[in-house]
Amino acid sequence: MPNYDVIVLGLGGMGSAALYHLAKRGVRVCGVEQFGIAHDMGSSHGQTRMIRKAYFEHPDYIPLVERAYTLWRELEAESGAELLVESGLLLSGKPNSGLIRGLETCYRVHNLPHERFNAAEGMKRYPQFTLPEEHVCYWDPVGGYLRVEGCVDKHVQCAQTHGADVLIHEDVLGWRSDKDGVSITTTKREMRANKLVLTAGAWTTASFVELLVPLRVLRKLQFWYTSPNIAEYGRGTFPAFYVDMDSGGFYGFPAINDLGIKLAEHTGGERVDDPDELDRGLRKGDESGVRDFMGAVLPQIQPERTKFSVCMYSMTADEHFLVDRHPRHPNVVLAGGFSGHGFKFSSVIGEVLADLTINGTTQHPVGFLGLGRFTSF
Ligand SMILES: Cc1cc2nc3c(=O)[nH]c(=O)nc-3n(C[C@H](O)[C@H](O)[C@H](O)COP(=O)(O)OP(=O)(O)OC[C@H]3O[C@@H](n4cnc5c(N)ncnc54)[C@H](O)[C@@H]3O)c2cc1C
Numbered sequence: 001m002p003n004y005d006v007i008v009l010g011l012g013g014m015g016s017a018a019l020y021h022l023a024k025r026g027v028r029v030c031g032v033e034q035f036g037i038a039h040d041m042g043s044s045h046g047q048t049r050m051i052r053k054a055y056f057e058h059p060d061y062i063p064l065v066e067r068a069y070t071l072w073r074e075l076e077a078e079s080g081a082e083l084l085v086e087s088g089l090l091l092s093g094k095p096n097s098g099l100i101r102g103l104e105t106c107y108r109v110h111n112l113p114h115e116r117f118n119a120a121e122g123m124k125r126y127p128q129f130t131l132p133e134e135h136v137c138y139w140d141p142v143g144g145y146l147r148v149e150g151c152v153d154k155h156v157q158c159a160q161t162h163g164a165d166v167l168i169h170e171d172v173l174g175w176r177s178d179k180d181g182v183s184i185t186t187t188k189r190e191m192r193a194n195k196l197v198l199t200a201g202a203w204t205t206a207s208f209v210e211l212l213v214p215l216r217v218l219r220k221l222q223f224w225y226t227s228p229n230i231a232e233y234g235r236g237t238f239p240a241f242y243v244d245m246d247s248g249g250f251y252g253f254p255a256i257n258d259l260g261i262k263l264a265e266h267t268g269g270e271r272v273d274d275p276d277e278l279d280r281g282l283r284k285g286d287e288s289g290v291r292d293f294m295g296a297v298l299p300q301i302q303p304e305r306t307k308f309s310v311c312m313y314s315m316t317a318d319e320h321f322l323v324d325r326h327p328r329h330p331n332v333v334l335a336g337g338f339s340g341h342g343f344k345f346s347s348v349i350g351e352v353l354a355d356l357t358i359n360g361t362t363q364h365p366v367g368f369l370g371l372g373r374f375t376s377f
Helices: 013-024 059-079 098-109 119-125 148-161 288-297 343-359
Strands: 004-009 029-032 048-051 089-093 115-118 136-140 144-147 165-167 172-178 181-186 190-198 216-226 240-245 248-253 261-265 270-272 304-315 322-325 332-336
Touching (some): 013 029, 013 343, 048 059, 048 240, 048 343, 059 098, 059 148, 059 343, 089 098, 089 119, 144 148, 148 165, 148 343, 216 288, 240 288
Parallel strands (some): 004 029, 089 240
Antiparallel strands (some): 216 261
């Protein structure tokens, strides 16, 4: 007799959402997490995550992000917490950059609210910025940010209200699938279920998930700064932004508490061979890109660093996600390789994972995220 219908392995961004959608549908589900809920050891921490319909990476993400917005609003209504803030999003880059070309493709394919203007107009609207004069700007009025820890926390809490069990501080050492279901071994027990959802984030190693689709884990930093004139960079005054410079892509969020404005570089990042060995300290040179960016693009900030945090991106070869049934184990569904832009989708990915686990298929257009695009798996 299995202990559960479904076990969800890893309760970060994606696993917490899968747990919620499974529990809401009445499935007997248990989530197992090696750390606590909404911890700062994986990829889903640091106060804010950008959400946007300005999807330069690929227009196929738009139907998913539309559904993600709806599900975030539903989770807010159910939990009573503010999770999604549409602060507006300013994007800026050279006319022939991947960013601007990708946005133009996205807006050609999908009828989405947006504005296009030049750098001078961008600086008129937001004088806090000094943008390179040859830049083109796009404005996404529904872009903004998610409160990342709150999203994970509320998915788990609401899942528990719907009957899910949760085991924390329990490391899954291994799993096995057979014709009748799956078994997992944790540091504390053996468990059986009919199905397994693998959402292990940066721990989605080829050996752990039994797939030959390598993920490249990158060490990424987030920084917070306050300043004597921080009120000019607060919520309601200052937008979320992404600026594509020759030196890399940089993004940030308005100051939403005493930590001040948050800034980070999307590009770059040092390879991490083992997520358990991630260097979580601040190294010489870690901050230089963001400092140079601030000096050039946000020159009026007189920055005083209040905090830094180290996080991990899990990159696939094409930087699109992996969401699929396991090709060798019919009882296993997996989601990983979110390549530094997945969090906004976690609400809808949870729904997709619940569909794939219960029905073996989903109405959501996730074919482009399947394992079939890689030749060997
Ligand atoms: C600095 C940074 C900025 C980002 N900015 C954005 C952004 O602005 N917008 C956006 O959409 N996305 C962004 N992303 C990407 C996004 O945050 C990630 O794609 C997303 O959080 C990945 O979620 P996940 O569930 O795959 O991983 P995680 O949230 O890390 O969850 C994996 C979980 O599995 C657990 N686990 C692993 N192995 C085991 C085991 N053996 N036993 C038990 N538990 C286990 C881990 O402890 C962890 O809790 C950013 C990422 C980073 C690092």
